[in-house]
Amino acid sequence: MIEDLKAEVPGQARDGAAPVIQASHLDLTFQTADGPVHALKDVSLDIPKGAFVSFIGPSGCGKTTFLRCIAGLEHLTGGILSVNGMTPDAARRARAYGYVFQAAGLYPWRTIGRNVALPLEIMGYSRAERADRVARVLELVDLAGFENRFPWQLSGGMQQRASIARALAFDADILLMDEPFGALDEIVRDRLNEELLRLWDKTHKTIAFVTHSIPEAVYLSTHIVVMSPRPGRITDVIESPLPKDRPLDIRDTPDFIAIAHRVREGLRAGYQE
Amino acid sequence: MSVASTTSVTPRRGQRLPPVLGVVLALIALWYVAVVPMNARETLTQAERAGAIIDPPTAVDRRDMSSWALVARNPGLLGASWSLDRPRLPAPHQVVTELYASTIDEEINGRSGIVQSGTLSNRSLVYHGLVTLNATFLGFVIGATLGVVLAIGIVHSRVMDMSVMPWAIVSQTIPIVALAPMIIVVLYSVGVQGLLPKAVISAYLSFFPVVVGMVKGLRSPDRMQLDLMHTYNASKARVLWALRLPASVPYLFASLKIAIAASLVGAIVGELPVQKGGLGARMLAGSYYGQTVQIWAALFVAAALAALLVWAIGAAERRALRRMGMAP
Known part of the structure; x- marks a missing residue:
């Protein structure tokens, strides 16, 4: 199934460029001790520039695998995937994206500031430039003043914000997020969701976001990709009619509930097949 | 991690x-x-x-x-x-008396003591302890360096992993007491004598715990942390320097504590066949002449040295971890 979302996004028409991420007929089979596992089957999807795309589905549906393929961390066994017009590996080498993992994964021996500076050091930014950028992104994620703290001195939510800052510190226009808020409690998660939307609005990045949570997916996304397992495939792509400005209580509106319902139906259909 | x-x-x-x-x-x-x-x-x-x-x-x-x-x-x-x-x-107080007589008393009142001759007496345990300590330090530095280098090689090269590790394990199954005289003789025949042969035996004992600890430490970063480095397109050298080495510091110190104690044992064993000073020579001389008090005194000095060395590594560990923000 090919889902062409490009024509439906207003921002795309303005840029007139090809989709940032273009996947057609992706196939990925892992060889394991228990025999081959079909992680992705015939996955086709275009992600337009500036979109916020959520991937939702049960465990084993290939949503994280798909994200890792985009990042060049897994290698496809079939199909064509392009990121910024390059192969995923070339895009990785060109540092086209920032990746936020399930756990913050901050280095315990580095302060928050130096953790955020890590990619900048590796990419060869000057000392002054590093300091400048670190201050800016920490401000962006509301962690100004925590630069000299060590990770263990911060709460889980703050650590995850620092890891988002780390992914934002260099100029990648794609942000790949793999269940970044999965381990956090609901109150913290709500606040971080709100902040993430604000951040997305400010930075104009293209975000691919993996989640288990239906409300989170509906609240955040311009596009919701519903996936199902065995083999991992896309069963539905929902374009959200919600406005760009989304207060938390938008979750009580009929529109929101209708989309959430459609996502749930999609997930259920995936199970019954 | x-x-x-x-x-x-x-x-x-x-x-x-x-x-x-x-x-x-x-x-x-x-x-x-x-x-x-x-x-x-x-x-x-x-x-x-x-x-x-x-x-x-x-x-x-x-x-x-x-x-x-x-x-x-x-x-x-x-x-x-x-x-x-x-x-x-000997009774404990006899050992204590001997300890006093062969350290403080010998150096202050003895004819060849430091007070009267200007150099440490070769009959004092201070002198012999320092001889042993010298070999211990040199052997420890050689062994620890070799251990870290081998571990880095093992983690980065599959060939080294398969070839070096079994030999390292086999090397530790040979009783050092059997091997030490041969090392001394072989090195002597190529003109190496004095401090170095003893240090080589020390290094032989001390590199192993460092290899094992460092391999574990360098491999301690989890999949996610390595993936993160991969997304930055970081080089292997950068991953080693920025991730693997800092992550291995707690493992390094744990193995250094074992290594320094092993170094001391190595130096003492190396002194047995050489008989040119050191706590090992002193113990052997004591057993030749049936001087159990002298043996026990040397044993106690060796034990005190070991405790001091392990404590010093522990202090360095606390300092390093505090500096790295990994301890309060």
Whole structure:
């Protein structure tokens, strides 16, 4: 199934460029001790520039695998995937994206500031430039003043914000997020969701976001990709009619509930097949 | 990655002292008791020479009796057990006296002591301890460096992983006492003598715990942390420097503690065949001449040195981890 979302996004028409991420007929089979596992089957999807795309589905549906393929961390066994017009590996080498993992994964021996500076050091930014950028992104994620703290001195939510800052510190226009808020409690998660939307609005990045949570997916996304397992495939792509400005209580509106319902139906259909 | 937890409750110094002191006192008491049967025969022989009547009266009868039986039959004649000239097992205070005599007393009042001759006396344990310490340090530095280098190689090269590790393990199964004289002889034949052969034996013992600890430490970063580096397109050297090495620091110090104690043992073993000073030479000389007090004194100096060295590594560890923000 090919889902062409490009024509439906207003921002795309303005840029007139090809989709940032273009996947057609992706196939990925892992060889394991228990025999081959079909992680992705015939996955086709275009992600337009500036979109916020959520991937939702049960465990084993290939949503994280798909994200890792985009990042060049897994290698496809079939199909064509392009990121910024390059192969995923070339895009990785060109540092086209920032990746936020399930756990913050901050280095315990580095302060928050130096953790955020890590990619900048590796990419060869000057000392002054590093300091400048670190201050800016920490401000962006509301962690100004925590630069000299060590990770263990911060709460889980703050650590995850620092890891988002780390992914934002260099100029990648794609942000790949793999269940970044999965381990956090609901109150913290709500606040971080709100902040993430604000951040997305400010930075104009293209975000691919993996989640288990239906409300989170509906609240955040311009596009919701519903996936199902065995083999991992896309069963539905929902374009959200919600406005760009989304207060938390938008979750009580009929529109929101209708989309959430459609996502749930999609997930259920995936199970019954 | 797991970083050694620092939240465990450690009792303060004052609370730790009574139990430690209790154990030490119990050990000393046990030692004093053990001295009596260990030295019973010699003590009774001396008493007999002095005119006392022993039960049983002939040496032939006594030969086949257990020490405890002799003690039980002659309870009144054993007062000299703790002050024999050449005891089988010296009493603690005899060892302490010898320690004092062969360190402070020898250096201050001895003819070749540092006060009167300007150099350390070759009859003092201070001198011999320093000789051993020199070899220990050199061997430790060589061994630890070799261990870290090998571990880096093993983690980065599958060939090295398959080829070096089995040899490293095999090397540690050979008794060092058997190997040490051969190392000394081989090195002597190529013109290397003095400090280096002893250091080589030290290094031989100390590289192994460092290899094992560092391989574990360098591999301790989890999949996610390595993936993160991969997304930055970081080079292997950068991953080593920015991730693997810092992550391995707690493992490094744990293995350095074992390595430095092993280095000391290596240096002492290396001194046995050489006989040119050092605690090992001192112990062997003591056993040649039946000077058990001298052996025990050298043993205690060696034990104190080991404790001091391990403590020093521990202090360096606390400092390093605090500096890295991994300990409060």
